[in-house]
Amino acid sequence: MINFLDQLDSFIWGPPLLVLLVGTGILLTIRLKLIQLIKLPHALTLIFKSENSGEGDISSFSALCTALAATVGTGNIIGVATALAAGGPGSLFWMWLAAFFGMATKYAEGVLAIKYRQLDENQEVAGGPMYYITNGMGKKYKPLAVFFAFSGILVALLGIGTFTQVNAITSSIESTLHIKAEIVGLILAGIVLIVTFGGIKSISKVAEKVVPVMATSYLIICVFILIINYQSIIPAFEMIFKGAFNMTAATGGFAGATVAMAIRNGVARGVFSNESGLGSAPIAAAAAKTEWAAEQGLISMTGTFIDSLIICTLTGLTLMVTGVWQMEGVVASSLTERAFNTVLPTIWGVPLGSILLMICLSLFAFTTILGWNYYGERCCQFLFGVKSITPYRIIFVVMIGSGAFLQLEAVWLIADIVNGLMALPNLVAIIALSGVVVSETQLYLNHIKQPNNNLESIEL
Template identity: 40%
Template sequence: MEATLLELVGTINSYLSNYVLVFLLVGAGLFFTIRTRGIQFRRFGEGMRRMFGNFSLRGDKSKSGMTSFQALATAVAAQVGTGNIVGACGALLVGGPGAIFWMWLIAILGMATNYAEAVLAQKTRKIDPDGTVHGGPVYYITAAFTGAFGKFLAGFFAVAIILALGFMGCMVQSNSIAETVNNAFGIPTWVVGLVVVVLAGFVFLGGVSRLASVTEKLVPIMAVIYIVAGICVLVVNWQNVGPALALIFQSAFNPAAEVGGATFGIIAALSQGAKRGLFSNEAGMGSTPHAHAMANVSNPHEQGTMAMIGVFIDTIVVVSITALVIVSTLFVGDGALAQDFNGALAGGLSKTNLAQTAFGTMMGADGGNIFVAVCLFMFAFSTILGWNLFAKINVQYLFPRHKKAAVTVFSVLALGFIFLGSLASNDLVWELADLFNQLMVLPNVIALVAMSGAVVATANQFGGSERAKDADGDAEGRTE
């Protein structure tokens, strides 16, 4: 039954990722890049200044939203997960090194899309009398389309994100944690699953303030450790970095790129780049706007620029480190995949241990296993926290009269799925997560395009000059 389901879901995903997803992601990115006059390039420096200017490991704890940096940290926590390690590995093995180029392109265009998502999330967010903040695609979907159609699209999105992130996505994260920890330490996967459930439950019970406190500390630390270690591997293998970059670009446009006897086509590279790019940086998917809606900022443009930096950190920095480490050690020169690609796979290389093997070229086999297992644990655990929050917001949207009971039931089920993920088939879990991720994109992108006028107005008002203006017009188009 599992094999049949895997084949069915895989077939659906191939059509979505090869045609629908590529068109929507690239199209939306180009659309907002053009309409905002390249906001991700013009205001990139502003976003970086805001990030470092707001940087703090001990931000304010408040029920009424988050600081701007806490919102960014929560968004990046959701973005930087297994997609940055296991997802990038899967893209390399199925689409070849060229898939990384398309992940980069999706990210660069996605920065403009993510700007639009954050701006609209800020403009349409709701604040309860007790100060609790609610925001995300369901709110700008219903603002874009009033009446039954808007309610249908919002409901479709809410159900899709609960399944995609709250259940299936968290299964992917716990699955990858369990696999890599088992490879590194030999701990049974079910034991790892129980540990993740206990830790996640502790944070879930603490609400938004505890989650923000954890992510603002965990995200910067885990990113710095991983990036520094990756740079060390690249320095040791400096002679292979140039050939690795060349192979990535050549494979992206070569109809029959060959590596170690295996052939990779453009369609496979583009498809994997789009699919794994979405899973990695989530631009256009509609997940991170939930975090950015909670930011207490002067105007929507401010958080829009912060959102762009989240995509940049996720893909252009972290995924690039993963990809260059793997390609420079395994795909070029004397690397195992460069010599005999299919033979290396038959010998045990897979997307779950590829990064461990690559880091092991410098750290030793055991050191590589342990290092990647620890990093992946932090990456995936932080993603579980962020995704649970995003799904929970949509549970509250679907059950406005029974929020507390609905959230309790959802939280119990989510913890159960986290445990099951540590036991499930890796391939089936990934395919199910991909399916619901891609379904989320459809209503989200439709609403983004419909509300593009408000995004452009914000970009022109606050992002047109060298220094963004203060929030004189913040109330315009904003619902609180």
């Protein structure tokens, strides 16, 4: 089974999908005239200063935090370590490149989410790829939207949303505090039950409080480790750029990485972490209170910047400057813990690094569970109506509780596979509707230049 899943994963995440992912980002970067670079400062200010005056369920900041809750997770810690172990330092370069173009893709997703959102039977905002496929491309493309929604439910229940996160939390707490995984899993299921049954407003309230604190805390720890090992930072960057275009020698924890392996692992793990092009983030973005589709697009693209170009980069550099990425016989998921423990002291016989990483990893994984619960819920509602929401939430909580009792070697493979299936229809829709994205962008740029003009008076 593992061998079959591995072959299927390699097929789905082969050159065609990687080219489509990066190619979509390149196309949008050209058509939007480097918007992810030119408008990044403006986008970062919008996180805290957006008007929040339009229709929606939550603020733009809450929508971003909900999206970040789903993206900032085990991929930032375990995923980066896995990419380094399999693809070498060069994989970080390709992760950066994919993230740069992915910012344009994430921008387009945010724009289309607001442009084509609608109200469901409960008068709550519903949006995302399934809606911009049917409302933007036309009803005849509904099978594509159904395929996306079905894949989204699989990702939520079998991929990123449940087992990978539960496994990360329970194994980390069990190894550090020696609390049985089954007990942790049941407690986790209870907390998820309480939060998720409150809907998007409850999830966003938790996300906007937890995400900034957990991300900042993790970054401080990584920066502290980099300062201690400052002499190794420049050599680390040299290895990254050399490894991106040259075969890495067979040393340390992996048997040699070709350029192709560096590209595949860098792009695939980067997408797994920041979810640009996956179609998940626009589901949360659609709930934002905003009048301008492009405004939410700019806020959405900062998620990829924060996730991959800041958090993933600091994780990768931490693994490299401490030298743990070259350790033999160490599983990738333990590399970050080893890196933390090389610098941080031991308190009362317990390594401080292990405790801090356990806290960070648990919070990262927990918020990812909350975010993906909402994504799966919206996909389920699109397919089966609002009556399916409660049964879906119950199934989701059961999956969380059962995840602690399952020893799944194939967890990461399954997550990768369903991610790829989810990305395909979304990327097709983004390319088809790229003209709409350009028009909405010009509309917003004219607005910020002449804010007193109304929509009708603006000439595109």
